[in-house]
Amino acid sequence: MEKLNINQKTIAWLNSANGISNRKIEKLLEYFNVNPKELWDNFESEKHNLSFLKPEIIDYLTKSKNTFEEKLLIRLKNEEANIITVYDNCYPEKLKQISYAPYILYCKGNLREIDGISIAVVGSRKATAYGKWAAEKLTGEISELGVNIISGLAVGIDTIAHKTALKYKTKTVGVIGCGIDKVYPKTNENLYKEIVQSGGAVITEYPFGMQPLPSNFHDRNRIISGLSDGVLVIEAQERSGTLITAGHAADQGREIFAVPGNINSLFSKGTNALIKDGAKITTSVDDIIEEIMELKNFRDMAINNQSTTNYDCLGYDEIKIISCLKSGIKDVNEICEETGIDTSAILSLATLLEIKGFIKQLSGNKFVLS
Amino acid sequence: MLSKIKTCVLYGLEGYGVDVETDLSGGLPSFSIVGLPDISIKESKERVRSALKNSGYSFPVSRITVNLAPANLKKEGSQIDLPIAIGILSANKVIEKNVDEGTCIIGELSLDGKINAVDGALPMVISMLSNNFKRIIIPEDNKEECGSVNGIDVIPVESIRDLVNYFNGYIDIEPYIASYAPSQSIEIFQEDFSEIKGQPAMKRAVEIAAAGMHNILLLGSPGSGKTMIARRIPTILPDLTFEESLEVTKIYSISGMLNNKGLIRQRPFRSPHHTSSRVSMAGGGSKPSPGEVSLAHYGVLFLDEIPEFPKNVIEVLRQPMEDGNISISRANGSFTFPAKFMMVASMNPCPCGYLGDPSHECSCSQSQIDRYLGKISGPLLNRIDIQIEVSPVKYEDLNNERTEESSREIKERIVEARKIQQERYRGIGIITNSELSSRYITKFCKINRESQILLKDAFERLGLSARAYNKILKVARTIADLEKADNIETGHIAEAIQYRSLDRKYWR
Numbered sequence: 001m002e003k004l005n006i007n008q009k010t011i012a013w014l015n016s017a018n019g020i021s022n023r024k025i026e027k028l029l030e031y032f033n034v035n036p037k038e039l040w041d042n043f044e045s046e047k048h049n050l051s052f053l054k055p056e057i058i059d060y061l062t063k064s065k066n067t068f069e070e071k072l073l074i075r076l077k078n079e080e081a082n083i084i085t086v087y088d089n090c091y092p093e094k095l096k097q098i099s100y101a102p103y104i105l106y107c108k109g110n111l112r113e114i115d116g117i118s119i120a121v122v123g124s125r126k127a128t129a130y131g132k133w134a135a136e137k138l139t140g141e142i143s144e145l146g147v148n149i150i151s152g153l154a155v156g157i158d159t160i161a162h163k164t165a166l167k168y169k170t171k172t173v174g175v176i177g178c179g180i181d182k183v184y185p186k187t188n189e190n191l192y193k194e195i196v197q198s199g200g201a202v203i204t205e206y207p208f209g210m211q212p213l214p215s216n217f218h219d220r221n222r223i224i225s226g227l228s229d230g231v232l233v234i235e236a237q238e239r240s241g242t243l244i245t246a247g248h249a250a251d252q253g254r255e256i257f258a259v260p261g262n263i264n265s266l267f268s269k270g271t272n273a274l275i276k277d278g279a280k281i282t283t284s285v286d287d288i289i290e291e292i293m294e295l296k297n298f299r300d301m302a303i304n305n306q307s308t309t310n311y312d313c314l315g316y317d318e319i320k321i322i323s324c325l326k327s328g329i330k331d332v333n334e335i336c337e338e339t340g341i342d343t344s345a346i347l348s349l350a351t352l353l354e355i356k357g358f359i360k361q362l363s364g365n366k367f368v369l370s
Numbered sequence: 371m372l373s374k375i376k377t378c379v380l381y382g383l384e385g386y387g388v389d390v391e392t393d394l395s396g397g398l399p400s401f402s403i404v405g406l407p408d409i410s411i412k413e414s415k416e417r418v419r420s421a422l423k424n425s426g427y428s429f430p431v432s433r434i435t436v437n438l439a440p441a442n443l444k445k446e447g448s449q450i451d452l453p454i455a456i457g458i459l460s461a462n463k464v465i466e467k468n469v470d471e472g473t474c475i476i477g478e479l480s481l482d483g484k485i486n487a488v489d490g491a492l493p494m495v496i497s498m499l500s501n502n503f504k505r506i507i508i509p510e511d512n513k514e515e516c517g518s519v520n521g522i523d524v525i526p527v528e529s530i531r532d533l534v535n536y537f538n539g540y541i542d543i544e545p546y547i548a549s550y551a552p553s554q555s556i557e558i559f560q561e562d563f564s565e566i567k568g569q570p571a572m573k574r575a576v577e578i579a580a581a582g583m584h585n586i587l588l589l590g591s592p593g594s595g596k597t598m599i600a601r602r603i604p605t606i607l608p609d610l611t612f613e614e615s616l617e618v619t620k621i622y623s624i625s626g627m628l629n630n631k632g633l634i635r636q637r638p639f640r641s642p643h644h645t646s647s648r649v650s651m652a653g654g655g656s657k658p659s660p661g662e663v664s665l666a667h668y669g670v671l672f673l674d675e676i677p678e679f680p681k682n683v684i685e686v687l688r689q690p691m692e693d694g695n696i697s698i699s700r701a702n703g704s705f706t707f708p709a710k711f712m713m714v715a716s717m718n719p720c721p722c723g724y725l726g727d728p729s730h731e732c733s734c735s736q737s738q739i740d741r742y743l744g745k746i747s748g749p750l751l752n753r754i755d756i757q758i759e760v761s762p763v764k765y766e767d768l769n770n771e772r773t774e775e776s777s778r779e780i781k782e783r784i785v786e787a788r789k790i791q792q793e794r795y796r797g798i799g800i801i802t803n804s805e806l807s808s809r810y811i812t813k814f815c816k817i818n819r820e821s822q823i824l825l826k827d828a829f830e831r832l833g834l835s836a837r838a839y840n841k842i843l844k845v846a847r848t849i850a851d852l853e854k855a856d857n858i859e860t861g862h863i864a865e866a867i868q869y870r871s872l873d874r875k876y877w878r
């Protein structure tokens with residue numbers, strides 16, 4: 001970015017003050033007749049009347065007014081990031097519609113090119129083997145349709161969603177809860193880079209230097225649901241951040257898709273509760289296609305692509321293992337008990353089946369059909 | 371009025387012959403010991419004086435000088451009490467004939483003239499045998515451990531009086547020979563594999579580990595039976611041979627852990643707590659004594675909750691795991707103790723143990739989990755051939771009446787597999803598959819084209835790391851040996867790949 005226009009300048013200036021929320025910015029703009037230029041010009045003369053702002057914030061804004069732009073441009077250049085404000089044309093249309101839409105987005109990569117249908121994939125950070133498998137399977141199916149995948153770049157389901165999207169070469173957007181210059185969690189540093197390089201984007205509404213405070217993630221979730229047409233909830237505990245995202249999605253009128261789980265699993269309590277409250281029960285991509293009209297065109301394509309799995313080349317024991325896995329995720333001990341095959345034979349066949357692509361191994365020595 | 375008695379002092383596991391020279395001369399009565407004695411030997415003056423008096427012998431009223439030769443060697447240990455006492459009696463002509471050169475005497479004195487057991491009697495007897503001694507006098511309580519050594523007369527004595535009478539020919543004491551009956555080892559264990567219900571995958575992994583002496587890491591939530599199975603591994607390992615048994619007994623003997631028992635027949639099982647220090651693990655102290663790695667010699671070293679062990683404690687395991695022994699250097703010199711063990715480690719998937727468990731909530735933060743897993747990375751993982759994830763036991767399994775395989779049946783298969791290995795590695799100085807170096811792996815673990823393709827696919831598609839390659843071949847060799855197959859077949863490789871849980875991508 002070479003230079004900021006007056007709208008961008010004003011919003012970025014306000015946003016850079018630590019402790020000023022999106023709502024405060026809204027209030028401030030209302031005071032100046034929703035005109036950023038008026039705010040910029042008349043701030044000094046009116047600053048004593050702005051009782052809803054803390055004195056520190058007013059002080060900070062007064063002091064930084066002339067210097068912040070230069071600093072911001074340098075930082076944006078260093079980080080190869082840019083800013084998009086709600087007044088810009090390239091601001092995502094869907095996001096504009098939500099209440100408390102973020103006034104500013106700091107963005108790495110190209111948000112402009114993220115158009116068409118987007119689905120948010122969210123879930124627990126500490127997912128079970130089932131959750132991880134479901135995330136990979138469903139995200140994979142959605143990605144094959146060319147749908148954009150939105151998620152939160154956290155560990156667990158988020159990471160799997162992004163990685164699967166990258167694998168299927170679909171665009172993916174990560175919405176983070178800290179400054180664009182920070183990487184949180186650190187383990188996802190490479191994922192950040194890959195997302196940006198693959199034509200996706202990493203975005204945040206928080207200014208440079210913002211730490212990943214727990215409260216930020218609550219607000220970040222509204223952007224995740226806001227950017228998407230539907231939110232797919234893989235696994236969620238009761239009272240979790242994932243359910244907050246689902247709540248935002250409901251407020252914003254987005255479709256909510258929930259993956260059902262065992263009723264004794266802590267990590268499916270949230271999703272099962274969502275289903276009870278009317279979320280679409282989702283077991284395959286078809287359930288998502290049914291609800292989102294625009295995806296209907298893709299359906300035929302998807303059906304054509306679906307080929308029935310060919311088990312002809314397999315031996316008797318291999319087929320036995322596969323039919324045993326048809327009833328769900330099983331660990332070696334369970335397969336052993338149900339099929340009556342030797343443990344050693346099962347382990348060796350499992351490797352072969354996995355390499356041939358029929359089954360997949362999950363953490364905890366568990367297997368599932370792929 | 372000079373006498374010369376032979377005795378023995380220990381340096382590590384090696385015993386050295388020492389001459390106790392006693393001279394009685396005129397002058398002011400005194401009693402001095404020279405020749406670098408340590409505190410316990412200096413104190414023996416008092417024990418010798420009282421023991422002689424209470425046994426009914428008079429303590430000579432003269433100037434007594436005891437020299438321990440060679441004079442430049444530091445000597446320690448209470449086993450020198452008895453030779454000093456005999457030296458005085460011999461110089462005083464209470465013992466009529468000189469004690470012959472081929473007799474070595476060890477023993478600690480009690481004030482009433484009884485002879486107490488000493489630590490390290492077995493290694494002393496074995497060293498004296500190799501120094502061409504014909505006869506060794508030992509305390510009665512040490513006879514079980516020493517009696518199994520052939521080629522030297524082991525004479526157990528109870529008191530000074532008995533010994534004096536023996537030397538004077540009034541009584542005869544038969545050399546003690548302990549019988550080394552083949553052990554009925556399974557019976558001597560209180561635990562058995564049949565007590566573990568279900569868990570076939572974990573049992574299979576442990577069987578392979580035991581057959582090839584592979585180090586193994588068990589990973590799983592609390593209550594999946596990791597500790598239970600680890601405790602039972604000695605019951606399926608082959609019996610100790612006589613030579614192995616002697617070696618293990620020597621280590622326990624110098625550590626004073628024999629408790630008057632004979633040779634150790636069970637493979638040791640050591641389970642040091644994670645608060646153990648480096649010295650207790652490796653061995654050491656100003657007078658170096660064997661640590662846990664040596665006490666687990668020829669047996670199992672079980673590290674429960676391995677990430678809880680401090681890094682520096684884990685680090686000391688590296689040399690013994692590589693070399694089969696541990697060298698400890700102290701001011702007094704450098705000592706080498708044998709330490710060839712099978713390491714069995716267990717860990718939880720996260721600090722609270724419930725990560726990935728659907729019925730419990732994991733209360734750990736991501737950074738806690740990362741830190742926990744990070745503790746076992748790198749060099750240590752490199753030395754663990756088999757890593758397996760285990761799942762919690764199900765209630766139905768616990769309640770199951772089905773009979774499980776007993777240790778005896780499993781052991782038979784393992785003994786067979788070990789025989790095949792011994793046969794194959796005859797003459798190259800290794801016993802089990804786990805010891806194969808990369809040079810020998812190319813020689814003994816040849817695989818066919820099909821298996822090579824499988825391995826290549828596995829690396830590409832399953833995300834194995836490169837360091838897994840040799841481990842998979844070694845473990846596949848053991849699986850083939852368990853099946854008595856000459857060549858490693860594709861199925862063996864495929865199974866071995868399953869034992870690399872931690873290498874798999876999904877883990878993080």
